[in-house]
Amino acid sequence: MKVEIVLHRDGQTEVVEYDYQKREPREKPMALDVLLQAQATSMPDLAFRYGCRARNCGVCTIDINDKPRIACRARVRDGDKLSPCATLPVLSDLVVRRDGIARQMQGRLPSGGGGNDLNVEAPDAYHDLTACIECYACLDNCPMHARNFGDALPETVAPEDMPDASAGYRWGNPFSLLKLQRIRLDPVTSVADKAAALENALELGLDACVDCPGCKCGVGIDLKGQVVKELLDATDLTS
């Protein structure tokens, strides 16, 4: 089975065709199997992320035929193209820099319960949101996130214009909105902190969601209904 792997290394880009050797006649390999075999054989320096191999840890996301997929549970077919997530800057091969997302959340996540009793049950909707594995598949086609890169993809941005990930990205994304909505659903959150969460959503660019057809979650959370709509409805953006 032949699979294209897009390599970025030391400033160079190259597309390599890798011939996957099936280990069982009926094997239908996942993308991660291809990458692991390539690294163990002809491409020992191949860079890619992975963790649990069971769709729990959220680190192995790559693009397959230009769409984000969780590599450990995405089957590949002959001729498929594996490339790094187009929504984040590439570090090496299939590895993208992720930390600009989490860093934008510093100072926006109230902790400690604000003196409230912790022994309160959270609603089901709260747990629906903590099912997020932080795979960042939701960045795909997100107009809010694209603002960080001049309403485009990072690959179109010149190195000197690239936003500084280590400072946290200026504009948000479905993941950061999910984190904020979760705070609003937490029965332990104070009234002031709930209001602050909404302010933070606006500050991160919630207005970009107004006419957006919606985002897609890598593990099936209803981002549009349970996150974006809930936040928008609490503002006067859509009225």
Next chain:
Amino acid sequence: MTIETEWRDYDVVVVGSGGSGSIAAHAAAESGARVLVVSKDPIGCSDTKISEGAVTVREVGDDSDTQAGLSENLQMAGGDLPLPSITDAFAEDSKVSYDTFRAHGLRPPINAAGDKPQAMPLPMGGHTKRRSVGHANNGVAFGHAGWQAVIQNAQIDYIEDAWFLELITDEDGAAKKVVGGLIYDASGGKLIAVRAPSVVIAAGGLSTLYFPKTDTMRGNTGDAYAVAARAGADLVDMEQVQFLPFCLASPPSYEGLLCGEPSTASFLGVLRDKDGKVILDGVYLRTRAECSSAIMRAVEDGRGSPNGGAYLDMTENMKPPLSGPYFYRFLETSLPSALKNARQALGKKAGKVEEAWEVRPGAHYMMGGIRVDAHGASVSGNGDGDRSRGIDGLFAAGQAMGGVFGANRLGSTSLTEASVFGNRSGRASAEAARNRKSGSDDALFASSIDTIMKRFGQSGSVAAATLKVQLQKQSWECIGPVRTADRLAKIDELLEGWTQQLDDVAIPAYTTWNQAFIEFEELRNMLDTAKAVAIAAKERDASLGGHVRLDKGYISAFSQPYSTVVRHEANAGWQVQRAARERTPLQRIVSYKIQDAWRKAQAKALRLMPMSVKDKILEKRYRAIMGASGAAPQVEPGGVDAAIGEAA
């Protein structure tokens, strides 16, 4: 191109950002320290995040749940290898430590009447009391909380995509102290030399030595143990790797993932070899080591399954008309992730338990680790060890530390280990930093920096990733679930050879995310860790805990228990010795042995009964276990109730 070095100063450096690392960083920051978290994976993406998410919290069941009771519970389960001072600390802090996760958004089910978290309905994993709390979304919920503890705190700086390569120490006569560490910042494409009086190692386990025969995170390359050992720290119980007997052997994408525990095989589950011959019956009453041993012995004799395992046959459970449906419900609810893995991997028929499953043991958890006291501080010397003889300023927490579990774990204890010793080591490291603020001599970093700089652009004829695969294969063969003196000698020789090859590994010169360099450093850690496991396994000259010595007997419960202590000395190389442990009173051991024999006799009698009688008895039993809800109490992979035979 030469890689550049950036200098930084902190009070406390925490290596790892999983359950224990995130809590340690939070605790150190709360104690007033300036903290740097160094994480090679994205923040919070650890074994904690992929765990079953059940945690031991004392007193959530009832108020009679004493500290002494929980501590003794851990001692007995661990074959008397755990340190009483450490199990006492675990028992004392389990409640308040858990609240650190809750303060960052972990929301358990609540027992409103008792104004506390809701305990699971039955005592879990060999516990004598109901004291486990389960969570929606399992470990992922803990992942979110730990992530928030690191991300949110303005006193904590963090770098992800960063490999902590080496501890830098200073020697003052016989005493050693931490002065900092050296980090490869892969996204920044530079080295970071960090001056710090305290370092907390919370970098997880070593199961990747056995990849793909493991159900844990890729990052478990033994970094914690290797980095500590190279700095001269003691490691304890390094032979005590916990293997789960029933992991998937195929298809390749699912290899190593958990598909059951002895208890989930239920009353009529057996193990068979490739010819269909029963190689172990009464599986549900067996220890993991007994199951692993039966499978691996069949493999040794050429009677193994195509992928080097055996068949877990639970189909008899399905056949009786009354109890059959109960069994399937039991399987579905007692370990949901395991059945899900099996269904996805093995197909419909296997998913309905209409055929046997091919299984093979897999590495799950490291019970040994860096030798510490009850505050996570490095210790050395006889018996329980002494902090004044350890490395001053070195701490460990979570899977990186030893001394909590010894030869076996109770269920739902790893997340408690993470929070209790995360908190303790975090506080202790901040205190140590306050007492020893003095600047360090940058010259102490020079030789390590020089060595690492030269690796970038090293010419050679082999690839680290290739050697890693060879090492993983041989680790399974020689220091895996079955071991012999010959194999331990063989791995020694192989490790020696691979270590010599390190200078012949090709590493390009580019500095941003250089995978060849990353593979090289992880290989180096895996080689040192494998050496520590091998030398401890040699000293442990009989079967105990999760592995089996094919050439020796089992260690008697009546003999004097001991832990193995391994260290690496600059001049003398690897050394191993024994540290004496206290034995559980004889009376208690005898009473356990009698109970165990009685259980096995009952199980045998049941199997021999006619189907109709058996069916009625089993139906009654399932009803008793599953109660009105029709769901079995969940078991924890690695927990003692998931292997009733280990419930000492």
